[in-house]
Amino acid sequence: MSAIRRRLLPTLATLLLCLHTISARRLEPQAVLQRIGETVREWQNWSPELKSREPCTEATPSGAAPARVRYLTRHTGTLWDWLTVAETLHLNWDRVNPDRLADTGMGSRAADDVWRRNASALCGPDSDVLVYCDSVVDARPALQNGCDKPIILVVTNRFDWQVSDPSAFLATLKAAAGNERVWEGLSLPSQRHLMLRPVGASVLPPRPLAGDALGRFAVTVKSNRRRQPDKDVLLPQLKLLALDTLVKVYDDEYGGPATLAQHRGVIHLPYQVSLMSLYETMAAGGLFVVPSFHFYRALRMRHRFGMSLLNLMSRAPREGLNWTRYVDFYHPTLEPGIVYFNSWEHLADLMRLPEDNPVWEAKREAGRSAMAAVRDESLVGWRQVLEQAAAAAGCPQLVGA
Numbered sequence: 001m002s003a004i005r006r007r008l009l010p011t012l013a014t015l016l017l018c019l020h021t022i023s024a025r026r027l028e029p030q031a032v033l034q035r036i037g038e039t040v041r042e043w044q045n046w047s048p049e050l051k052s053r054e055p056c057t058e059a060t061p062s063g064a065a066p067a068r069v070r071y072l073t074r075h076t077g078t079l080w081d082w083l084t085v086a087e088t089l090h091l092n093w094d095r096v097n098p099d100r101l102a103d104t105g106m107g108s109r110a111a112d113d114v115w116r117r118n119a120s121a122l123c124g125p126d127s128d129v130l131v132y133c134d135s136v137v138d139a140r141p142a143l144q145n146g147c148d149k150p151i152i153l154v155v156t157n158r159f160d161w162q163v164s165d166p167s168a169f170l171a172t173l174k175a176a177a178g179n180e181r182v183w184e185g186l187s188l189p190s191q192r193h194l195m196l197r198p199v200g201a202s203v204l205p206p207r208p209l210a211g212d213a214l215g216r217f218a219v220t221v222k223s224n225r226r227r228q229p230d231k232d233v234l235l236p237q238l239k240l241l242a243l244d245t246l247v248k249v250y251d252d253e254y255g256g257p258a259t260l261a262q263h264r265g266v267i268h269l270p271y272q273v274s275l276m277s278l279y280e281t282m283a284a285g286g287l288f289v290v291p292s293f294h295f296y297r298a299l300r301m302r303h304r305f306g307m308s309l310l311n312l313m314s315r316a317p318r319e320g321l322n323w324t325r326y327v328d329f330y331h332p333t334l335e336p337g338i339v340y341f342n343s344w345e346h347l348a349d350l351m352r353l354p355e356d357n358p359v360w361e362a363k364r365e366a367g368r369s370a371m372a373a374v375r376d377e378s379l380v381g382w383r384q385v386l387e388q389a390a391a392a393a394g395c396p397q398l399v400g401a
Contacts, residue, residue: 032087033080037203043076047095056128056395066092066399067390070127074099075134077202077276078156082133084201085382090399096121098138105137105162108144108172115141123147128393129386135161137169143176150389154196157273157308196381197333197374198276200283204256209263213248215355217289218263220250220277229269229305238267241348261286264360265339267347269299271306274328279374282337282367287360289350292340293330333374337367 040046054065069091073079079095086093101121102114115122122142123130130147132139133154142151163169219238221231238244248263257280260266266281267289278288291299297313300306309327316323324330329338339359341347353359390398 032084033201033203034205036083036087040203043079043203045097045100046079048093050094051092053126055125056390056393064396066397067386067393067395068126068128069093069131069386070129071095071131071133072098072122072138073133074104074138075158077280078133078154080201080203081198081276082131084199089383089386091386092399094127102138102141104135105164106140107164108140108168110164111140111144115145119145123149128395129389134158136173137161137163140169140172143172150392152385152389194381194385196378197328198279199375199378200257200279200281200371202256202258202280202284204258206258206262207255209248209259214262214264216246216248216263217351218248218250218254218260218266219268220252220254220260220266223251227305229271229299229303230267233299233303233305234267234269237344241344243348243351246351257281257284257286260284264355265289268329269305270296270309270327270329272308273312273326278328278334279371282334283371285364285368287337287339287363287367288329289339289341289347290329292342293324295342296330334367334370337363337370339363 050068052060052065053068054060056065056067058065069086071079071082071086071093072095073082074097085091101118102110106114118141120126123145127149129150129152130139130142131152131154132142134156136153136155136159139151139153142149160166160169219230219234221235222228223231225231235244235247235249238247247267250260254260257277260277260281261284263286265287266277268275270290281288290296300309300313309323312321312326313323315321325332328334339350341350387398
């Protein structure tokens with residue numbers, strides 16, 4: 001064990017979510033998820049069985065054993081994205097839901113207590129590589145207590161979700177990233193992070209849309225939140241413009257991206273740098289309709305939403321940054337597949353276009369092409385990181401013989 005040193009791969013970026021990969025033979029992520037999803041009735045604590053329980057450093061009758069990858073997440077959406085990564089790369093993996101071990105946002109003392117009670121589940125002899133996704137606060141017990149396995153941190157825009165002591169948590173991440181052992185043996189980019197985007201996959205089949213719903217636009221709201229711009233700003237404005245009859249409003253349970261993709265578009269006022277549903281809906285052939293970045297800035301300042309973007313937007317002019325490159329709704333990679341409106345009147349004109357207007361299908365096709373490029377690029381990054389993590393664990397190869 002002394003030869004196996006802990007490596008931490010903090011892929012720090014504006015947004016880093018679990019992604020899709022494709023093998024040399026293209027396999028669409030939706031097909032992978034639907035095949036497995038047909039047999040799963042409850043995802044909260046679902047985990048596959050390891051294909052091999054042998055340590056990757058030991059030989060088997062058929063050759064080298066594959067690395068045993070343990071994936072830890074509370075978030076079903078990131079689980080589905082990772083599921084596509086793992087199945088397409090033929091990984092030997094299982095999953096632990098940290099929700100079984102600790103509350104969200106655990107502080108330093110709570111993390112130490114979780115380690116004392118659950119060290120074997122977090123860093124035991126039955127795994128070779130650890131992957132923490134979504135809220136990396138869940139990695140805190142392992143980071144604070146010297147887990148000696150290669151650790152991949154998949155940092156999303158919820159990376160510090162509900163953390164009770166943010167300063168101490170950020171200090172933990174900084175100390176881990178600054179440790180000389182963290183980067184040993186890894187051929188990461190000079191900026192020491194990778195931007196890996198979601199595959200945009202979902203296991204949920206589309207819900208049949210009744211009546212004229214196919215011809216309407218979708219708006220999703222979160223009624224359990226005190227403030228949400230789609231609920232508080234967008235819907236009142238649509239009603240004022242007599243456009244509310246052209247909209248189907250969904251609450252949290254909207255039926256998944258395949259359901260949204262059946263609508264003419266999803267109208268949305270961004271309140272954070274990205275959404276899983278952006279990638280999922282585009283991959284399913286749907287499209288988003290959002291304010292242009294100039295109109296968005298005016299709306300955000302007037303209505304005071306999207307406060308998580310405030311620091312980025314205020315820093316950008318001082319540091320010579322183009323803030324749109326850090327917000328996925330405006331990123332050049334995805335921009336060809338998104339419809340933008342420059343004013344409320346412009347939105348009204350777009351919504352009144354005929355369903356067979358060429359702009360809709362052209363944007364859908366551009367979105368599919370953008371997502372295909374995202375998947376291919378993500379494959380390269382994920383394969384690189386996982387192979388290096390397996391090597392750091394002493395595994396002759398990631399997948400085995």
